[in-house]
Amino acid sequence: MKDQTTRAAIGIDLGGTAIKAGLVCRDGAVPARQGIATEAGGGVDHVLGRIAGLIGAMRRHAADLGVELEAVGVGMPGTLSHRAGVVFAPPNLPGWRNVPVVERLRAATGMNVVMENDANCAALGEFVCGAGRGVRNLVLLTLGTGIGGGIILDGRLWRGSNENAGEIGHQIVQLDGRPCNCGQRGCLEAYASASQTAARAVEAIRSGQASVLRALVDGGRPLTSEDVVQASQAGDELARRVWEETCRYLAVSCLNIQHGWAPDCIVLAGGMSGAGELLRRPILEAMDKLASKLLGPLPDVRLARLGNDAGFIGAALGVLLEPG
Ligand SMILES: [Zn+2]
DSSP: OOOGGGEEEEEEEEOSSEEEEEEEETTSOOSEEEEEEOOGGGOHHHHHHHHHHHHHHHHHHHHHHTOEEEEEEEEESSOEETTTTEEOOOTTSTTOOSBOHHHHHHHHHOSOEEEEEHHHHHHHHHHHHSTTTTOSOEEEEEESSSEEEEEEETTEEOOOTTSOTTOGGGSBOSTTOSBOTTSOBSBTHHHHSHHHHHHHHHHHHHTTOOOTTHHHHHTTOOOOHHHHHHHHHTTOHHHHHHHHHHHHHHHHHHHHHHHHHOOSEEEEESGGGGGTHHHHHHHHHHHHHHOOOTTSSOOEEEEOSSGGGHHHHHHHHHHHHSOO
């Protein structure tokens, strides 16, 4: 029997601006890590070459540390086929269409490579060594420019029959609502992502409503969800209303999640989760008001713990937990 802690995988988190890589052990420990710029403008071949270079660097670290390397896990945004190893059209990598990432990286490195959606990776990371440690069922939401999601059921990642289950951001929470980038209307993402929270505040200000944020908007500085939270804390009525609405939409989605999968906990991750208790508490309060309470206790809503490392840690854990 091998010592489980010496088995490791290389995790890669491919983002639009940065590629993060780490050597990750089965318990989530990260003995080596490295980050480089994506240089997405260089195109598919250039970026895949940079990833292959990072994999080479991680292999050298593994050899130096005497760590037994299993495989490479790559986390990517957007819809993809885990089985085929093909990413369809990642939103933050312009020009990438139906790229056979797994085949290309296998050819370049000679290693076994597995690809996974980045929110699924974050869910796996938080499940094994973050906010979800010790639970059996978990749903994670990444709250950033968009809203991603990942579902862990009975300790395993749930991909569904279309391999893209967990797209909680595109749950419709408002009939005939705001248009979403995905083509639907009324998606959670169209209301409660960081960027759409800021956009709703800007729209309200442009329609003539009073707010301390007007000076920023008139000055041409792009508003952020942090601006909305800060103004809300400072007593700005418009910001308070917009933020409360964001939290209420998220609460609706958390209840939908409970009705669908009844997880032990729902983990809030991504940039907007930096608001901490200012995000978590109003969501819990709104859930409490909206819920029927017939289905037992509400899922625990928790803040993610792994921060920006969750992507590459989860990508590696995916291959360690589900080899082959
Ligand atoms: Zn959508």
